[in-house]
Amino acid sequence: MKGYAGKYLRVDLTEGKITSERLEEEVARKFLGGYGLVAWTLYNEVQEDADPLSPENVVCLWSGPVAGTPVPVSSKYAMGARSPLTGFIGFGIASGGVGSELKAAGWDGIVITGKASEPSYIYVQNGKAEIRNANHLWGKTTWETEDLIREELCDDEIRVSSIGPSGEKMNRLANITNDRNRQIGRCGIGAVMGSKNLKAIAIRGTGSVEVADLDSLLEFCLELHQRCRGPATEKYRILGTPANVLVHNRIGCLPTMNFQKGTFDQAEAVSGETMLKTMVKKIVACPACEIACDHINVVKEGPWKGTVASMDYESLEMLGPNCGVSDLNAITKAVELCDTLGVDTISAGATVSWAMEAYEKGFLTKEDTDGLDLRFGNGEALVEAVRRMCLREGNLGELLADGAARAAEKVGNGTEKFAIVNKKMEWGAYSMRSLQTATLGFATSVRGACYLRSGSYQVDVKGTVDRYHLDRSRGKIVSDGENLYAIIDSLIICKFTRGIYKSNDEMARVIRLVTGFDVDAEEMIKIGERIHNQAKLFNVRFGASRKDDYPPPRAFEEKMYDDVSDGAVIDRDEYEEALSGYYEARRWNEEGIPTKALLEELGLDTTLGV
Amino acid sequence: MEQKRIIVCDTDKCTGCEVCEYICSIFKERKINWSKARIRHVRIEPTFDIALACRKCEEPLCEKACPRDAITIEADGSIKIDEDKCNGCGWCIEACNFGALKLDWEKKCAIVCDFCAELDQPKCVQYCPFEALEFTTLDQVGHEAGKKAFLRIIEELTP
Numbered sequence: 001m002k003g004y005a006g007k008y009l010r011v012d013l014t015e016g017k018i019t020s021e022r023l024e025e026e027v028a029r030k031f032l033g034g035y036g037l038v039a040w041t042l043y044n045e046v047q048e049d050a051d052p053l054s055p056e057n058v059v060c061l062w063s064g065p066v067a068g069t070p071v072p073v074s075s076k077y078a079m080g081a082r083s084p085l086t087g088f089i090g091f092g093i094a095s096g097g098v099g100s101e102l103k104a105a106g107w108d109g110i111v112i113t114g115k116a117s118e119p120s121y122i123y124v125q126n127g128k129a130e131i132r133n134a135n136h137l138w139g140k141t142t143w144e145t146e147d148l149i150r151e152e153l154c155d156d157e158i159r160v161s162s163i164g165p166s167g168e169k170m171n172r173l174a175n176i177t178n179d180r181n182r183q184i185g186r187c188g189i190g191a192v193m194g195s196k197n198l199k200a201i202a203i204r205g206t207g208s209v210e211v212a213d214l215d216s217l218l219e220f221c222l223e224l225h226q227r228c229r230g231p232a233t234e235k236y237r238i239l240g241t242p243a244n245v246l247v248h249n250r251i252g253c254l255p256t257m258n259f260q261k262g263t264f265d266q267a268e269a270v271s272g273e274t275m276l277k278t279m280v281k282k283i284v285a286c287p288a289c290e291i292a293c294d295h296i297n298v299v300k301e302g303p304w305k306g307t308v309a310s311m312d313y314e315s316l317e318m319l320g321p322n323c324g325v326s327d328l329n330a331i332t333k334a335v336e337l338c339d340t341l342g343v344d345t346i347s348a349g350a351t352v353s354w355a356m357e358a359y360e361k362g363f364l365t366k367e368d369t370d371g372l373d374l375r376f377g378n379g380e381a382l383v384e385a386v387r388r389m390c391l392r393e394g395n396l397g398e399l400l401a402d403g404a405a406r407a408a409e410k411v412g413n414g415t416e417k418f419a420i421v422n423k424k425m426e427w428g429a430y431s432m433r434s435l436q437t438a439t440l441g442f443a444t445s446v447r448g449a450c451y452l453r454s455g456s457y458q459v460d461v462k463g464t465v466d467r468y469h470l471d472r473s474r475g476k477i478v479s480d481g482e483n484l485y486a487i488i489d490s491l492i493i494c495k496f497t498r499g500i501y502k503s504n505d506e507m508a509r510v511i512r513l514v515t516g517f518d519v520d521a522e523e524m525i526k527i528g529e530r531i532h533n534q535a536k537l538f539n540v541r542f543g544a545s546r547k548d549d550y551p552p553p554r555a556f557e558e559k560m561y562d563d564v565s566d567g568a569v570i571d572r573d574e575y576e577e578a579l580s581g582y583y584e585a586r587r588w589n590e591e592g593i594p595t596k597a598l599l600e601e602l603g604l605d606t607t608l609g610v
Numbered sequence: 611m612e613q614k615r616i617i618v619c620d621t622d623k624c625t626g627c628e629v630c631e632y633i634c635s636i637f638k639e640r641k642i643n644w645s646k647a648r649i650r651h652v653r654i655e656p657t658f659d660i661a662l663a664c665r666k667c668e669e670p671l672c673e674k675a676c677p678r679d680a681i682t683i684e685a686d687g688s689i690k691i692d693e694d695k696c697n698g699c700g701w702c703i704e705a706c707n708f709g710a711l712k713l714d715w716e717k718k719c720a721i722v723c724d725f726c727a728e729l730d731q732p733k734c735v736q737y738c739p740f741e742a743l744e745f746t747t748l749d750q751v752g753h754e755a756g757k758k759a760f761l762r763i764i765e766e767l768t769p
Contacts, residue, residue, distance in 0.1 A: 069642055070632045097628075104643070143655075180655060206645040206715060218636060225629070225739060282657035285627035287644075290739035292625040296657055308656045 001025045002212040003065035003514040004033075005108045009129050011122055013196055014055060014114030018129050023108050029517055030603060031531060033064025033108070036490035038080030038091045039534040041111055043605070048541055052084035052188075053170055053195040055115035061161070061201065062109035064492040065515050067099035068209035070221040072228050073494030075100035075287040079161070083187040084195075085172045085347075085403055086423040086448040088539040088548075090187030093452075093489055094161075095286040096179030098203060101159040105205025116197040121162075123153065124203045134199040139165060141340035142177035149202045162200035163190040164342025166390045170194045172402040173347040173389075173426075177339055181294060181310035182286070185344040186425065187447055212516030220513060224500055228290035232499030236293035240283070241313035242272030244429075245321075251461065252564025253431035256321045257376050258353035259420045259554060261562040262431040266326035270316060279311070279328050291496055297332045304329050304383070309336040314451075317429035318349025323356060323382050330379030334386045341390035347403055350426030352385050354404040355396070358415050368411075370394040417553040423448035432555040434565035435460040436470045440578050441478045444549045444592075446535045452495065454481030468565070470574040475581030483528035490531055530602040532586075533594050540608045545591045549579060613747035614687040617649065617663045617723070617732060623742035626651055626659035630734035630743060637726070637733045648723035649734050650709055661734070661743060663723040664689055664710040672722075675705035680720075689722045696720055 010019045031040045041060045050056035059081040066074040077099035083090025102108070106127045119134040137145050145162040159178060167174035167190030174190030175183045184190070193199070211217050227233075235243045245267055248254040252262035268274060275297065285292035299307040309332045319325065319334045338345045352374075358364045359374040366372075370388070374381050374396075388397030399407050404426055408419035420427040425448025432439045441456030442449045451457055456478045460467035465474065487507065488495055501507045504521035511519045519527070536544070551570065560568040583590060587598045589610050596609035631647035639646050649663040666687035673681040673689070680695035681702060689711075691702075698718035703711045711722045726732040731745040744751075 070629070070636065104645070206643070208641040208643040208646075211642065214636070214640065214642070222737065225737065229739060282659075283625060284657075284659065285625035285740075287628045288632060289625075289627045290629065292627065292740065298657070 001028060002210050002516045003069070004028055005103055005106045007107060008109035008111060009107055009124065011110060011112045011129070011131065012114050013112060013116040013120065013131070013198065016116075016131055018131065028065070028515075030527070031534070032487070032490035032527060033067075034062055034076070034078040034093065034490040034492035035091060035486060036527070036531040036534070037062040037109060038078050039089065039531055039538060042080055042082065042089060043534055043538045045111070045113070046082050046538070050082060052082045052087065052090075052192060055113075055196065057082050057192055057195070058111060058113050059189060059192045059196065059198070060109060060111045061102075063099035063102050064490055066491045066493060066510065068103035069211055069514055070218060070288055071493060071510055071514065072221065072224050072497050072500065073286060073289040073291065074492070076492040076494065077102065078489065078492060079176060079184045079189050081189050081192040082542070083189070083447065084170070084191045085188040086425050087542055088423055088448070088544060089446050089535050090189055090192070091447060092176075092184035092186050092189060093492055094176070094178055094182045094184045095289075095494060096159065096182035097287045098159045098161055098178045099492065100209070100287055101203045101205050103205065103209050104207050105203055106207050110201065112196065112198065115195065119197050119199050121149065121198065121200040121202060124201065126205055126207055137199045138168060141165070142342055143180055143340050145200055146180065149200060153202065155204055158202050158204045160200055160202045163193045164340055164390070166342035166401070167191055167194040168199070169392050169401070171343060171390070171392065172406070173343045173351070175342055175344045177342065181296070181339065183339065183344070185346065186450065190342050211514045213513045217513040220509065224497075225290045227500040228497065230500075233291045233496060236291050236496050239272035239276055240293045240295040240311070242275050242295065242311060242316050244313045245271045245317065246273065247461070248431075250564070251434070252560075252562055253434040253461070254321055255317065255427075255429055255431050256562070257324050258322060258350075258357045258418060259427065259432060260357075260558075260560070262434045262560055262565040262568070263562040264321035264326075267321065269326040270320045270328060270331065275311065275316070275328060279332065286494075289494070291494075293496060297328070299329045299332050302329050304333040307333045307336050309333075309339060311335060314429045315345035315349070318346050319352070319382065319386070322349050322353045322429065324376030325379045325382050326377070327379035330383050333383045337383065337386050337390055341387070343386075343390045346428050347426040348386055348389065350420055351389065351400050351404040351407065352382060354408065354415070354419050355385065355400060357418050358411060363411055363413050363415050367395070368399065369396045372396060417557070420552050420554065421449060422551060423548055425449050427552075430457050431560075431565070432551050433468075433560050433568040433570055435467050436570055437465055437467065437474045437477060439551050439555060439570065440470065440474050440575070440582060441481065443551045444478060444579070444582055446532070446539055452485070454478045454485055455495070456481050468568050470570065470578040472577050472581030474578045475583070476585040478582055479585035482532050483525050486528035486531040487524055490527075526602070530604060533599065533602055534604055536594060537599070537604065537608050540593055545593065546579070549592055550575070613749050614666045615725070615745050615747050616666050617725070617735060618744050618746055618751055619661045620742045620744070621658060621660050623740045624659040624661055625740055625742075626653050627739060629737060629739055630661050633733050633737045646712075646714055646721065648712070648721055650712070652709070662708050662710060665708050671705035671707070672702035672711060675701040677701060686725070686727075688724055688727065690724070691720050691722060693717065693719050
C-alpha cells in the first residue's frame with residue numbers, strides 16, 4: 001500500500017498514553033483518507049451518549065494518500081469530532097503544510113481521546129510522539145502559539161495546528177489555525193480541543209513519501225502543474241476568491257444585511273478588484289500549490305494600522321456586506337481577530353449580522369450590547385463585537401460566543417426566525433432565495449449549512465438551471481456533487497484544482513499512481529458515496545432526519561428586496577419536492593435515512609439503516 | 611572572464627509554494643523528500659518569501675571550514691562535497707551565510723546545490739510555477755534592474 005505511512009497515532013490524553021496502530025489496507029481502500037477516515041473514525045469511536053465537549057468525544061486528524069506528493073495542492077489535512085455546534089458530524093479541511101509534514105513524519109493520522117489533566121500539546125516527530133505541557137501557551141493567540149512552539153523546540157519548520165483563547169473557552173464557533181492563515185474553520189472543533197485541554201498539535205517530519213509509480217506520477221503532475229497556471233484557475237490567481245463579490249452582486253446573490261438582500265450598494269468598495277489595488281501586500285501559496293490564491297491584506301492607516309490578515313471571499317463577504325460593512329480596514333481587522341483568537345469567520349459574520357438585525361429591530365438594547373451601537377454598516381462596532389465574542393467578554397460576548405442559533409434561543413421573541421442557520425450552523429456567503437439549488441445543498445449538508453459539500457451553487461451561478469425555482473431533478477445534482485467532493489476531501493486535494501482534471505478518470509488515475517489501488521472512475525465515485533453515507537450514519541445515530549434538512553424560515557417566509565432578485569422566495573412545495581428528489585437520488589427513505597440494502601451494497605454497518 | 615551563474619529568487623514573485631524543494635528532491639534523490647532539497651524556502655511572516663541555494667562565493671567559507679577537506683570548488687564555482695570524506699560534522703553549514711548547505715540525516719553527509727550540472731538549467735528554475743527563480747549572472751540581474759527602472763521612466767514620460 002503506497003501513498004500511506006500505514007500507521008496512525010492513538011493518543012489517550014486521560015492516561016497520557018500514546019500508541020501506534022496499523023492503518024489496514026482494507027480501511028484505506030474503503031475510505032481513502034481525510035474526510036473518509038474522519039467519518040470512519042467518528043462512526044466507530046463516538047458513542048451515542050458522548051457530549052461533544054466531554055472527554056468521551058473523540059477528535060481526529062487525518063491526511064490523505066496524496067499528502068506530501070507533487071500532486072497539485074495536496075498538502076492538506078482534515079480534522080473531525082462530534083460537533084459542539086451542530087451535535088452531528090463535525091469536520092473541516094485546511095491547507096498549509098500539516099498534512100504533508102505528518103506523512104513525512106511517518107504517520108497518516110492522529111486519533112485523540114480523553115482529557116488531559118492540564119493544558120497540553122502533542123509533538124509528533126519521525127516515528128514518535130509525546131505529550132508536552134502547555135501551561136505557558138494557554139491564553140496565547142494562535143500566531144503566538146506557533147512562534148512559541150517553534151522557539152521552544154528550536155525548529156522553524158515545525159507545523160502547528162492550535163486553538164486560540166476562544167477554543168480554550170469552548171466557544172462553539174472555535175476553529176483551529178495552522179500556518180497562520182489556514183483554518184479548520186467550521187463546526188467548532190477548536191472547542192473540542194479546548195475541552196480536552198489540548199492547545200496544539202505540533203508536527204515535524206523528514207522522511208520520504210512513497211508512491212506506487214514515481215515516474216508516471218511526476219510526468220502527470222508536471223502536466224497538471226501547467227494546467228494550474230491556465231484558465232481553470234485564473235480567477236483564484238489574480239483576484240483570489242474575492243473575485244466573487246462583484247460577480248455575485250451582479251446576479252443578486254451577495255448576502256447583504258443578514259441575508260435580507262442579494263445586492264450591496266457599496267459592493268465596489270469591498271470588491272476583489274478594490275482589495276487588490278488598496279490592501280493586498282502579498283500573494284502566497286500552500287506547499288505544492290501552483291495557484292497561490294491566498295491574498296494577504298495589510299491595513300495601511302487608521303486605528304487598525306498594521307493589521308495583517310489573509311482574506312478570502314467567505315470571510316470578506318460575511319463580515320463585510322452581510323454586516324452592511326464596506327470598510328476593508330474594519331473587515332481585515334475582524335478577520336485578524338477571528339484568526340488569532342480562534343473563531344470561524346463565516347459563523348462570526350453570520351452571528352454578528354443576526355445581532356445587528358436584532359439590535360436594529362429593538363430585540364437587543366444598548367444594555368445587551370454593553371453600549372455598543374450595533375447598527376448594520378458600523379465597522380467599529382463589528383470589530384468590537386467580534387473581539388468580545390471571541391473572548392466571551394461582557395453581555396454581548398457571552399451572548400454571541402456560541403453562535404447565532406443559541407443566541408436567538410436566549411433572546412427569543414421571534415429572533416430565531418432570522419438566525420440564518422441549518423443544523424445550528426451559520427450559512428455561508430451564498431444567498432438562499434436567489435440560489436435555490438445551493439440552498440438544497442446547504443440544508444442537506446451533513447455538517448450543517450455549507451457550500452463545500454457539493455458545490456451545488458455552481459449550476460445556479462452558471463445559469464444551467466432556473467435558480468429562482470426548485471424541482472425534483474436538483475436532488476441528483478446535489479447528490480452527484482457530494483460524491484465527487486467526498487473524494488476531493490478524502491484524497492485530499494484543493495477544490496480550486498477541480499477544474500484542472502479533464503475527467504473523473506484523471507482523478508482516479510492520481511489515486512492509482514499514488515496508491516497502486518486498482519481504482520477506476522466508477523469505483524472512485526462509489527467510494528465517495530460510501531464516505532458520504534458513513535458521515536450520514538453518524539448523524540442518524542444522533543437523531544438526524546428530514547426535519548434537519550431545511551433552510552431557516554426567512555427562505556420561505558420573506559421576499560428578497562433588491563434590484564436584481566426582488567421578490568425572490570423559496571416555494572415550500574417546490575422545496576419538499578426537491579428534498580424528496582435528493583433522498584431518492586441518495587437512495588434514502590423519505591425521512592432521509594439510508595436503507596439497509598444500500599448500506600450493505602456499500603459495505604457499511606447496517607444497524608442504523610431502515 | 612565568464613560570469614558565474616547562480617539561482618536568484620524574485621521575492622515579489624515567490625509565493626512560498628515549495629515546488630522547488632519537491633522537484634529538487636525528486637530529481638536529485640529519486641525520492642519525494644523536501645528535507646533533502648538543495649534549495650531552501652524561507653518565509654518571514656507575514657509577507658516575505660525567498661528560495662535560497664548556493665551563491666558560488668568567491669572565497670567560500672564552507673570550504674575553509676571543512677576540517678576533512680571534503681569540499682572542493684568546481685570550475686563553474688559550484689561546491690563539490692566528497693561523500694566519503696564528509697562525516698556530517700556540519701561546520702560548513704555553520705560557516706555558510708546563506709543557509710545553502712544542509713545535512714542529509716540518512717547519509718550523515720552535507721548536501722548542496724550543483725545547479726543540475728548536467729543540464730542547461732537547474733530543474734527548480736525550469737519548474738518554478740511563478741517564474742520567481744532564474745539561473746543567471748549577477749551582472750545580468752543588475753542589467754535587468756536597470757532596464758526595469760528605465761522602462762518605468764519611459765512609461766511615465768510617454769504621453
